[in-house]
Amino acid sequence: MMSEPHLSDQRAFDRALDDLLALDPRLVPLVDLAGRPTLRRRPPGFAGLAAVVVAQQLSVASARAIHGRLESTLGGAPSVEAMLAATPEALRAAGLSAPKIRTLTGIARALAEGAVDLDAVARMEADAAAETLTRLPGVGLWTADIYLLFCLGRADAFPHGDLALQVALGEAFDLPGRATPQGLRAVAEDWRPLRGVAAHLLWAYYGARRTRQGAPA
Incomplete structure (x- = not known):
């Protein structure tokens, strides 16, 4: 099995995407x-984890606006000390x-107390x-996976557990409806160690279909 690549930049992502398409031509x-x-x-x-939390259940525009105001309030990128x-x-x-507020201050307190070491997390296998990360207050698996992928x-x-990914897989694979979280996870096993690359592609597909249908992406 190929090792998990690091998506350091667009060039690395494009190489990983080519590998994914060779792995699953579907x-x-x-x-x-x-x-x-x-x-x-x-x-x-x-800072990155705070951005993920801020963006939960918000539009991109709203998340950016709130995050910008948060940075102004904290005097720069969110830090444990400033929070x-x-x-x-x-x-x-x-x-x-x-x-x-409870989630972000709880995470900051837990990190300050050493409950989780984010540097150590960066060296672990993705699922572990x-x-x-879910040991942190208010952090579920969705937030944890988004942090690992984006940050x-x-x-x-x-x-x-991402709804857009479930819908996209159902549409892409002609399922009777959106995939269940368990079904999505099972299909994604075929994409290891490039499941995050597949997630980017499914999100893009989800947005493209809604743009083509005249609905918001």
Whole structure:
């Protein structure tokens, strides 16, 4: 089995995508419709994890606006120290909901206390790393996998609970409806160690179909 590549930049992603398409030619028609996806990257560490939490259940535009206000409030990219020093009132004024304030301050406190070592997480196998991240307050497997994929460039991280991925797989493989999380995870086993590359492609396919149908991507 090939080793998990590091998605350090677009060139590395494009090489990994070529390997994925050779591994599973059923995915070639998705590229034909959606084009070659752009690698999504965010900074590693608390700053990147905070960005993932902020973006949960928000549109891209709303997430960017709130994250920008959060950076202004904290005096730069979110850090553990700045988050713990910020008042709930200041965080609410930046646009964070009460649950997200609890999650971000809880994560910052746990990291400060050494409950999880993000540097050690970066060296773990993808599934083990995701499980470790879920020890942090308010971090589920979806958030953990998104962090591994976007912030660490882990090519095999795969958020099988993502609704858009479930819908995209159902449409791409002509299923009667969207795939279940378990079904998506089972199909994705064929894509190891490039499941995260497949996720990028499925997201691009999902967006392209909705653009073509006249609906928001």
